[in-house]
Amino acid sequence: MIYFNHAATSWPKPEEVKTAYMEAMNGLPSGQFRSAGVSDSGEIFGTCRARLARLLGTGETDRIFFTSGSTESLNLLFAGLKVPAPSIITTATEHNSVLRPLYNLTQIKGEPVVLPCDERGLLDPALFEEAAKKGKARAIVVNHCSNVTGAVQAMASIGEIAKRYGLLFVVDASQSAGCLPVEADLWRADAVAFTGHKSLLGPQGTGGFYLRSGVPFVPAKFGGTGLDSRRIVYEDGDFELEVGTQNACGIAALSAAAELLLSIGVPRIREKEKELTGRLKEGFRALPGLRLIDAGEDQGPVVSVQPLSLKPSDLAYILQNSYGIVTRAGLQCAPLIHEYLGTVPEGTLRISVGWSNTIEEIETLLGAMEEIL
Amino acid sequence: MKIVDRRKSLEACTESGWDAFDLLTEEALSDEDIEGMRGTGGSFLYMKQLKKPFFKIESHNFVIKGVRGDSFFRYALHRDAMEGLEAFVKKFS
Numbered sequence: 180m181i182y183f184n185h186a187a188t189s190w191p192k193p194e195e196v197k198t199a200y201m202e203a204m205n206g207l208p209s210g211q212f213r214s215a216g217v218s219d220s221g222e223i224f225g226t227c228r229a230r231l232a233r234l235l236g237t238g239e240t241d242r243i244f245f246t247s248g249s250t251e252s253l254n255l256l257f258a259g260l261k262v263p264a265p266s267i268i269t270t271a272t273e274h275n276s277v278l279r280p281l282y283n284l285t286q287i288k289g290e291p292v293v294l295p296c297d298e299r300g301l302l303d304p305a306l307f308e309e310a311a312k313k314g315k316a317r318a319i320v321v322n323h324c325s326n327v328t329g330a331v332q333a334m335a336s337i338g339e340i341a342k343r344y345g346l347l348f349v350v351d352a353s354q355s356a357g358c359l360p361v362e363a364d365l366w367r368a369d370a371v372a373f374t375g376h377k378s379l380l381g382p383q384g385t386g387g388f389y390l391r392s393g394v395p396f397v398p399a400k401f402g403g404t405g406l407d408s409r410r411i412v413y414e415d416g417d418f419e420l421e422v423g424t425q426n427a428c429g430i431a432a433l434s435a436a437a438e439l440l441l442s443i444g445v446p447r448i449r450e451k452e453k454e455l456t457g458r459l460k461e462g463f464r465a466l467p468g469l470r471l472i473d474a475g476e477d478q479g480p481v482v483s484v485q486p487l488s489l490k491p492s493d494l495a496y497i498l499q500n501s502y503g504i505v506t507r508a509g510l511q512c513a514p515l516i517h518e519y520l521g522t523v524p525e526g527t528l529r530i531s532v533g534w535s536n537t538i539e540e541i542e543t544l545l546g547a548m549e550e551i552l
Numbered sequence: 553m554k555i556v557d558r559r560k561s562l563e564a565c566t567e568s569g570w571d572a573f574d575l576l577t578e579e580a581l582s583d584e585d586i587e588g589m590r591g592t593g594g595s596f597l598y599m600k601q602l603k604k605p606f607f608k609i610e611s612h613n614f615v616i617k618g619v620r621g622d623s624f625f626r627y628a629l630h631r632d633a634m635e636g637l638e639a640f641v642k643k644f645s
Contacts, residue, residue: 493597493608493617496626500619501604550602 186531199435227434248386300330329481381433468552
């Protein structure tokens with residue numbers, strides 16, 4: 180089986196990650212601060228935070244908070260930042276993990292301002308400025324790398340606009356953390372949501388968010404933390420953002436994944452995945468019977484095509500069941516971008532590469548596509 | 553062809569807005585089995601030139617697709633047309 184669905188979840192997981200998970204499973208169980216024994220789980224959490232902080236480009240190591248993944252992170256961030264949805268500028272490139280909470284969370288309910296993208300999924304920073312100038316906005320929420328086209332947005336420019344107009348800047352790094360440089364401090368991001376199981380190579384059910392210190396925030400979840408148990412009411416606003424028993428095994432595995440990524444280096448990963456997507460795009464350009472959605476030189480490790488004679492879902496089915504190649508078809512849980520790509524209602528066939536893929540696998544895919552189309 | 557089991561497809565998102573089931577057959581699908589399903593109606597696509605030929609039967613409220621030689625195929629349908637699936641499974645059980 181050849182796996183090109185890393186934008187959904189990375190596979191196979193590195194041996195280091197599996198080993199760390201099993202070691203944590205077999206080790207003495209304890210919560211983050213609850214251990215009375217010799218467990219070093221607190222150290223595992225802290226080490227993981229430090230590694231993730233490096234991968235997210237922030238020096239605020241202690242402002243990384245664990246969740247079950249990006250979707251939970253984004254829900255918690257939107258609920259906790261308490262910015263009404265109509266005061267939020269977001270974009271057509273967003274995943275439903277952003278759109279659905281913005282449109283449905285009762286705490287902030289309303290319609291956000293949704294900026295368009297171009298036919299490649301790229302955003303124009305000038306449109307953010309135009310929207311910010313109107314004076315009603317209080318926050319910008321934007322996807323670093325599109326999970327549909329791989330379009331990488333001009334985050335530094337958008338962050339600059341957010342600061343100039345005094346807006347909170349929330350970044351969805353679900354598709355970029357681990358495979359593209361994420362620069363929370365450089366971009367002046369106030370919050371960054373990430374998931375552990377995509378390019379961070381960790382297990383599903385891991386992830387979290389970075390929240391800059393000083394950003395007003397009221398958590399949507401409260402519960403046990405193992406600290407100061409007699410305190411029931413938080414009167415000083417000094418909230419605890421990780422409550423309940425944490426996913427220690429998952430975090431141990433995520434920490435091992437982050438260590439591996441740091442040892443390889445994101446630039447090296449980026450270089451390899453760029454080579455793979457570059458060959459993929461070159462091969463697709465030469466194939467009749469499909470339209471390549473080319474998101475340019477800086478494209479992330481995701482490539483979408485629109486087959487002209489078959490539905491994307493049929494092409495994905497043939498690739499998987501006749502050739503043993505796993506891709507993804509449809510709207511990829513990002514419904515609005517397809518209106519700008521011209522791919523409504525069927526969506527696209529998405530090929531997303533990962534660190535473990537090889538150029539030979541790309542050639543096999545191109546050969547299969549040539550036979551089918 | 554005999555359908556022996558059905559499983560809700562994990563790829564319902566791919567068949568956007570539809571319910572999809574993978575129907576498991578007693579034996580590998582043959583040309584005869586595929587031709588036999590054509591009687592269900594709808595347009596018929598059969599890509600025999602592929603090493604593992606792909607077929608699709610499609611009407612306004614259902615899609616049947618699969619690969620010759622596999623012991624399963626997919627049946628996707630609108631949520632208000634479940635009786636079509638029941639009748640289909642009954643016919644081939």
